[in-house]
Amino acid sequence: MPVLGDRVLDLGLTVLDTEATHFYLNSSEPATFTAASSTNKLGTKDFGAGGCFGSPAAGSPNGRKVTSNTFTDGTVDSSGTATHVSSTDTTNSRLLLTASLSSSQAVTSGNTWGISTGFDARIPNQ
Amino acid sequence: MALLRISNPFKRANVVSSEVTEEAVAAVDDGNVVQINDIVRVEPGPKLKRDIATKELLANAITAKHYQFGQPDAMGNIIVEGEPMTYLAWGGDETGREVTYYVYLLVNGSWAQMATYDDRAAAIIYAQSLKGFN
Numbered sequence: 001m002p003v004l005g006d007r008v009l010d011l012g013l014t015v016l017d018t019e020a021t022h023f024y025l026n027s028s029e030p031a032t033f034t035a036a037s038s039t040n041k042l043g044t045k046d047f048g049a050g051g052c053f054g055s056p057a058a059g060s061p062n063g064r065k066v067t068s069n070t071f072t073d074g075t076v077d078s079s080g081t082a083t084h085v086s087s088t089d090t091t092n093s094r095l096l097l098t099a100s101l102s103s104s105q106a107v108t109s110g111n112t113w114g115i116s117t118g119f120d121a122r123i124p125n126q
Numbered sequence: 127m128a129l130l131r132i133s134n135p136f137k138r139a140n141v142v143s144s145e146v147t148e149e150a151v152a153a154v155d156d157g158n159v160v161q162i163n164d165i166v167r168v169e170p171g172p173k174l175k176r177d178i179a180t181k182e183l184l185a186n187a188i189t190a191k192h193y194q195f196g197q198p199d200a201m202g203n204i205i206v207e208g209e210p211m212t213y214l215a216w217g218g219d220e221t222g223r224e225v226t227y228y229v230y231l232l233v234n235g236s237w238a239q240m241a242t243y244d245d246r247a248a249a250i251i252y253a254q255s256l257k258g259f260n
Contacts, residue, residue, distance in 0.1 A: 029200040031171035031214050033159060034230050038237040083202025093159045095171075100198040 001126055009064040009123045010056040016066050016121060019089040020052035020096050023074065025113055026084040033095040036086040043082065043113045045074035052087050053121070065122035072114035079109045097121055162253045165232040170246070172214040173226040174200065179211040187220040189213050229253050 025043030030036035052069060059065035068087075082105045087097040099119065107113060160168040177183055184193055184205070190213075198204060199211040215224035227249035230237040240256065243249035 028202060029198075029214055031174060032169040032228050034167065034169050034228065034237045035171070035239070039230065039239055041236075081202065083198055100192065100202070104198070104202050 003126045004063075005125075006056075006064055009125060012123055013053075013056040013064055013066045013121070015089070016053040016087065016096055017055050018050055019092070019094075020047075020087045021049050021090045022046050022088050023052060023068075023071075023115065024086045024088065025074065025076070025082045025107065026086055026098075027080045027082065029084045029098055029100065030086050030095060033088055033090075033093050036088055036095050036098070037090060040084075042078050042080045042107055043074050043076045045071055045114075046090075047071075049089075049091065054118075059120070059122040059124070062126065063122055063124040065120045067118040067120050068115055070115050070118050072112065072116070074113040076107045076109055076111045076113055080107060081105070082107050082113075085115070160250065160253075162250070163257055166253045166256045167230050167237070168246070168249045168253050169228050169230065170225050171228055172216045173224040173242070173244075174212065175215055175224075176210060176212050179205050179207055179209055181207070186218050188218045190216040190218060229256070231256050 022037065023045040024030075024036050024041050026036060026040040027042050028040050030040050047069070053066040054069065056064045056066055082101060084098055084100050086095060086099070088095055158169065162168065179195065179199075183189055184195065193199060193205060193211070193213050195205050195207055200214050201212045203211070205211050215221075217223040225244075227243045227246050228239055229241045229243070229249050229252055231240050232238075241249075241252055243252065
């Protein structure tokens with residue numbers, strides 16, 4: 001099996017770095033951009049392109065990764081139980097990433113939400 | 127109040143025509159979201175599946191690696207061995223993604239899932255039938 005060079009991996013991760021515009025808080029794992037950004041949406045954080053993730057860096061134990069930025073001022077749009085977070089390129093209507101929360105969390109419309117510790121998205125090199 | 131109440135959003139709807147219309151072909155298709163008009167769209171994604179959680183199912187050959195015992199399933203419920211679980215067919219080490227086509231209708235400013243189809247043309251035909259709901 002071949003080992004992929006950093007540039008190959010970085011070109012994929014750069015999409016998260018430069019094209020991701022939003023984080024969404026979701027009531028279930030979204031299968032599509034539409035589900036993430038509307039159907040299953042409970043909360044929104046609009047960073048604009050380039051604001052959601054950092055630049056590609058060395059991953060562990062191998063490969064490359066990007067790390068999400070943190071925030072505390074996301075908007076809870078609807079009350080419900082949040083189970084997942086997703087990131088999208090809303091400019092081009094693309095779902096880029098989904099991740100489950102460590103535990104479900106009840107949220108209330110009008111409150112704020114955030115990501116207090118950045119999480120990694122990694123592509124292994126083999 | 128919602129325009130339509132959906133008792134089972136994953137229930138397969140009836141195909142209303144056997145042919146893809148010229149309008150459907152002319153609809154904007156960017157390779158991902160197919161925007162039929164301002165209130166109807168079709169989007170491909172992994173199929174939502176329900177099965178009993180077993181070691182075999184969660185061995186990463188069939189399901190994605192994030193589905194594990196003690197972790198959330200696609201609905202956010204903790205996966206327990208021997209119990210039903212829901213997962214998206216993203217693919218595993220030995221299986222590819224099972225793609226299905228989700229049909230959405232804009233209802234009161236939010237996209238409601240109306241049906242899913244394994245066949246893209248059938249999804250577009252059904253989506254065409256929803257165009258009058260504005």
